[in-house]
Amino acid sequence: MSIPVSMSLSAVGVVGAVNECVTLFQWAKSAVPSLYSRWSGSQEQILQDHVLQLESGLQLLRDTLPAMYDLVNKAEWRSHEHVVAKLLPNLKDAVAEAEDLLDEFGWYEKKVQVEGNASQSSFIDFFHTAVQGSFNKLNDVQLRLNHLSSQLENMGLRGVTRCFDKIVRPETTSFPNETKIFGRDKELKRLLGFLNVPTISKRKRATSSASTSASNHVGNESRILGVHVLPIVGIGGVGKTTLAQHICNHRRVKSHFEMIIWICVSDDFDVKRLTKEVIQSCTRNEATTDNLDSLQRDLSNHVNKKRLLIVLDDMWDDALKENGQCWKRFCAPFRSAQDGSVMLVTTRCPNVTEGVRTMEPIIVEGLKDNVFWNFFKLCAFGSEDSNNDPELESIGRSILAKLKGSPLAAKTLGRMLSMDLQASHWNSILESELWELKQEETDILPALRLSYMYLPFHLKQCFAFCAVYPKDYRFHKARLAEIWAAEGFVDPQCGVPIQDIGCQYFEDLVTRSFFQIISSRYVIHDLLHDMAQMVSEQDCCILRNRSDLDKVPQNVRHLYILPSSEFDDSSLLKLCKYTKLRTLICKKDLKRKTCFVMGEWCTKLLRMRVISCDSTNELPDNIGNWKHLRYLEINKARPLKKIPSTFCWLYHLQIYMPRIAG
Structure with missing residues (x-):
């Protein structure tokens, strides 16, 4: 049972959450003369100047962050380049430093709002730790961001647009790279049926006999007269393109359709470019005009009364831009094609499938059992024969389990x-x-x-964070949404509870197939989880045993500790050196030592935002040190002996959740 206590989830995201600190600096300016009345006028003026400089510096940093998020996003598109890949973790680290600094001043703002001028201690604390202690740090963070952004922009990142490098996603053609297709007999048979390909190899030109299989029709307002749209959908690397290639080269398909057109769409759904490519495929000549109307008239004439198979390989969300008008504009010339013409669309995006289909999609999943083993042997040994080293075959079968039936894996x-x-x-x-x-x-x-790259930046942050959880972890939507909000990944919207926004983020990732639903909970496909760990390897880490402690990156932000018997209090105290930690999910129950270990964490790990611990009946007295803490969860909690007085210093706390078994 989960019992949220004391705090509603009403905070806002990282930039939005940072209050302008108006109250804080008004209070600071008015407090200088009252506390230091014995000072000379010049000394008082120096301190006032420091306050003004700090206020101005914070505003500059706050204004800089949105541009830095955009630069991180652009750098990720070029992270296959060595120099960019080397600078990107440094930029992310500098951005996180800036976020933490701004968040700390947000804490002081809340402290002033709660305590006001009630005590001089809060004023002295602010001046000693914030004004005198953080001003140089503020300058250092700003200088670091300026330096890194300058380096990256000198590499041409300022003008980077969201598109795939051809090295990463080479152009495809209708010719298969593989001479043999494994384990797709069922899908091939369904495709041939949906294309209404006759069993005899004789082209039937009569319009009346060329209608597409009615059993697969679905109601769809976007249906193109004469041309049906049949999506082939599945995650990256599962074999969608290979399946489409083998269909294009199938003897009966080649006999049935008068014209087979293959277009590699990728992430650039430009109507004019695609129309030109279709015309060139039809005529073997390049189009000579740039006028879209002329191009579409030419295309309409070329496909008039012809039975077509058009393959649009690797379509992404941008095909649906302009509220779907872009897709309709591209399809318009095909209305003159003969009824029974079909567009095959390969995509990894379920929303593309829903936006363009006029027929039920073909869903391509991983290869099964012995078929996958035979394919794997061909890849590893160069042959499907069983005359291989038995020891290697045994190891190979163990490796196979990691690959989840993916041909590309x-x-x-x-x-x-x-x-x-x-x-x-x-x-x-x-x-x-x-x-x-x-x-x-x-x-x-x-x-x-590539699927990750195509996410909006806020969804990238949310999905990459999930790498901190182990494989096969069953996610609860509402709880993960709360944690995303606590981490600062959720952007506020006026009047909408931030947890609801986080849940919408979750649904957006579900519709993009990043989560799969199983018995009211959600899981991430193993290969997608591997990908998440790859893109967040400097930020997220899972500790399975003591030896994993040696693999933790120095700047790690999020850490998950499995309940291994190897972990004891001394090994968990070693985590204190990772001072940039924001998330610590500890499934190891240290029983009576838990409070002691947490106390040490409260001393050294001062940037914690999310903490989840298994079992304790007390909280450390210094828990108030966690100025950034938003989410506190204690699993299987025994009744707390006491709540320390410093608990009331957790001004950012949104969720306190003692979870009682049962």
């Missing part, structure tokens, strides 16, 4: 394994996390990373 690992047929090499790959293995630009995790 099998190719990725198969290439790595085939380079060295020694058991030691194969075991090293088995013992490594998939995201830790160096991969080429077109391997499985870079391919899946």
